[in-house]
Amino acid sequence: MRKRVGITVFLRSGLCLFVAFLLLSANAAACTVFAVTPGASEDGSMYVGHTNDGVGKDWRNVDDISLLYVPAADHAPGEQRPVFFDPDSGSDAAGGEDSGDSRLVLGHIDQVPHTYAYYTGSYGMMNEHQLLSAECTEYAKVELNAVEGKRIFYSSELSNIALERCTKAREAVELVGGLIDTYGYYGTGETLIFADPEEAWVIEICSSLDEADGGGLWVAQKIPDGEVFVAANEFRIREVVPGNPDQIYSNDLFGRLEEAGVWSPADGPLDWLKIVSYGEYSHPYYSLMRVWRIQDRLAPSLNLSPYVENSYTKAYPFTVAPDEKVNLTGAFSLFRDHYEGTDFDLSAGTAAGPFGNPYRYLGPDDAHTDFQNESYMEVRPGANPRPVSAVFCSYSYVAQARSSLPDPVGGVLWFGPAVTYETVYAPIYAGSTNVSVAYTTGDRSEYDYDTAYWTFDLLTNWAMLRYDAMIDVITAKQGELEAESIALVQETDRQAVDLIAAGDDEGAARLLTNFTVARGDAIIDEWHDLSGTLIVTYSNGLITDPVTGAVEEPGYPSRWLNETGYQYGPRIYPLEDLRAAGGLNYTGNTVWVPKDATFAEIRELI
Known part of the structure; x- marks a missing residue:
């Protein structure tokens, strides 16, 4: 290991x-x-x-x-x-x-x-x-x-x-x-x-x-x-x-x-x-x-x-x-x-x-x-x-x-672990001599909560369970963190340039390194928190509000139920007749029929 x-x-x-x-x-x-x-x-x-x-x-x-x-x-x-x-x-x-x-x-x-x-x-x-x-x-x-x-x-x-x-x-x-x-x-x-x-x-x-x-x-x-x-x-x-x-x-x-x-x-x-x-x-x-x-x-x-x-x-x-x-x-x-x-x-x-x-x-x-x-x-x-x-x-x-800008400040490597659509790009200055430890380690054959790759890859894979709902939450947080990083880089630029102009190159290097490490750590921490929230919210096919505890059972969209043959499932006893019928579409409508109704009578209603 x-x-x-x-x-x-x-x-x-x-x-x-x-x-x-x-x-x-x-x-x-x-x-x-x-x-x-x-x-x-x-x-x-x-x-x-x-x-x-x-x-x-x-x-x-x-x-x-x-x-x-x-x-x-x-x-x-x-x-x-x-x-x-x-x-x-x-x-x-x-x-x-x-x-x-x-x-x-x-x-x-x-x-x-x-x-x-x-x-x-x-x-x-x-x-x-x-x-x-x-x-x-x-x-x-x-x-x-x-x-x-x-x-x-x-x-x-x-x-x-x-x-x-x-x-x-x-x-x-x-x-x-x-x-x-x-x-x-x-x-x-x-x-x-x-x-x-x-x-x-x-x-x-x-x-x-x-x-x-x-x-x-x-x-x-x-x-x-x-x-x-x-x-x-x-x-x-x-x-x-x-x-x-x-x-x-x-x-x-x-x-x-x-x-x-x-x-x-x-x-x-x-x-x-x-x-x-x-x-x-x-x-x-x-x-x-x-x-x-x-x-x-x-x-x-x-x-x-x-x-x-x-x-x-x-x-x-x-x-x-x-x-x-x-x-x-x-x-x-x-x-x-x-x-x-x-x-x-x-x-x-x-x-x-x-x-x-x-x-x-x-x-x-x-x-x-x-x-x-x-x-x-x-x-x-x-x-x-x-x-x-x-x-x-x-x-x-x-x-x-x-x-x-001077080279140590002007160069910024915006680094994003794992899949591009769901990653967050973290700023790494050219004049930094270190980065957050999470970005320096990791192996795809061994899950490690503390590594940057697994932090982001886990959430991408979890999002695949209900992508259309989770991706909006993910991209909103992604945009928030990247906008915050851009603003922090602009402020750090000014401070580092002032130090270099004053002849304090070592002080500038410390500033750029400390910022790079701290910002990487902060992004990882934020993504762990987001992952935890989305895991709780979208577990087991449910949508659970982690604050109120309210639970929804949204199921599948009608389009998908129609495409996957949901309407041919065991909803009546003449199941063989239903499956042989063909041409039925899922409508979401419910009907009541007499218990002794024939399949022909049922089909007319559905």
């Missing part, structure tokens, strides 16, 4: 890094990410969002539901940084999940004299200089295994190293690209977003198409200011144009693709998505529907259709300019969506049950496996729409960077 402890600050970076990657390599196979640039936001903030939608445990028997702070560190000349294997990369290298070795080091790179402090989970999130990051997985045509000393990098290590070493988004992209060119890349296709307070970039990565080639392939593109980028398990960069100042790409990209026989200048512009990927995976619309949904919510004036011809559609642009500027609560809301009000509304219809439950268990054909190749598409027996707010979410966050 893992003991409940706070964040430990290690004095030697090697041990710190080992523990970070020992604990936090995890499955993130179905994420949704976005970046809102300053020109697209209401107050000039940069927002980067990520949902960590993983369903499995890695081979270290530690799941991906907690948060880790990695402190800044100084390093001696000649020191080496280990590069750890990620068992959730899709690679079978180094023993994979069957390995008993918990120290799978694929190689080493030269350490730098100083590394920055940052927050990480499955991937890097935010560092002390307001550099933000987010990740989502894509399927590539070629996904090579790791090879010690040859293909040593996956996106998880790349994102963490970028936050250790960089302060600017373009600098991070160039570092990541250089590491891939030099040391190779293995595993699934990946998208990483890097953003600083002023600029945001997307880098998309895959294995080389030639197994003998030790490197990987990558293309990066700048997100125009005033626009919003969205990705959801499909590469989003299309034409790669030499000389484009807003694009960077791997060494000799065009020559290597031409040598591999997958592209030539005669084919026209290089379409990155088409060349290296078959598009979305699992089933049609698995990825594209989420991109459509967020873009359509942001820019309804574009009249984007949810229906496309295939995975390679160009119906959804790389970025969109929102019809209205996005504020912080609006950024949160992008992750809180089950397609409400659309043809794909998961809170409506028979599958939502009697009380509008928008969550679906994974069906046999909802798996994260490629369903198409160069020539064929596998038409599977069925699928559920994949929403932005998925029930298997480990955590999500919206990271905020503000150019008008």
Whole structure:
């Protein structure tokens, strides 16, 4: 059993890094990410969002539901940084999940004299200089295994190293690209977003198409200011144009693709998505529907259709300019969506049950496996729409960077455990060196009342019993707590800026840390109280007022009784005749009949 402890600050970076990657390599196979640039936001903030939608445990028997702070560190000349294997990369290298070795080091790179402090989970999130990051997985045509000393990098290590070493988004992209060119890349296709307070970039990565080639392939593109980028398990960069100042790409990209026989200048512009990927995976619309949904919510004036011809559609642009500027609560809301009000509304219809439950268990054909190749598409027996707010979410966050404030104050990681629709985003300052202990521990295989993940996941699952009633209470409390946090952050901003201006950096750090820890604790306490209230109120199919003790027995809605054959239940003795009758609808009406009435006479009345 893992003991409940706070964040430990290690004095030697090697041990710190080992523990970070020992604990936090995890499955993130179905994420949704976005970046809102300053020109697209209401107050000039940069927002980067990520949902960590993983369903499995890695081979270290530690799941991906907690948060880790990695402190800044100084390093001696000649020191080496280990590069750890990620068992959730899709690679079978180094023993994979069957390995008993918990120290799978694929190689080493030269350490730098100083590394920055940052927050990480499955991937890097935010560092002390307001550099933000987010990740989502894509399927590539070629996904090579790791090879010690040859293909040593996956996106998880790349994102963490970028936050250790960089302060600017373009600098991070160039570092990541250089590491891939030099040391190779293995595993699934990946998208990483890097953003600083002023600029945001997307880098998309895959294995080389030639197994003998030790490197990987990558293309990066700048997100125009005033626009919003969205990705959801499909590469989003299309034409790669030499000389484009807003694009960077791997060494000799065009020559290597031409040598591999997958592209030539005669084919026209290089379409990155088409060349290296078959598009979305699992089933049609698995990825594209989420991109459509967020873009359509942001820019309804574009009249984007949810229906496309295939995975390679160009119906959804790389970025969109929102019809209205996005504020912080609006950024949160992008992750809180089950397609409400659309043809794909998961809170409506028979599958939502009697009380509008928008969550679906994974069906046999909802798996994260490629369903198409160069020539064929596998038409599977069925699928559920994949929403932005998925029930298997480990955590999500919206990271905020503000150019008008000093780095320790301007960067805020709004972290939400468990499912996005029912979570509460808690503020964590870039200048904080600790968080509430509830956010640093937890395992999905063992319920722990004190952990942030189980605090929120328990209430989401309880709400499924009577979702249409409980969700209004949950979202009201959620809105109250998040509004309170925003107001408290504004006040803490002012206090911390005054301390920094007065030269008291240590006092500012204490203030930011104390606020971060206390606010996280308060949110957890409030959610425990809410959970207790809703458990009492909605137990056993009843609605019990916990104050007055009044009890209601609301039963099921008439629609549901009709759809489930309630009217064919044992309400008369000629039950076989009733069940054979067909065509009856539940009306809610009661009639009286003589005890000796025939079925024909009864049927006329009902």
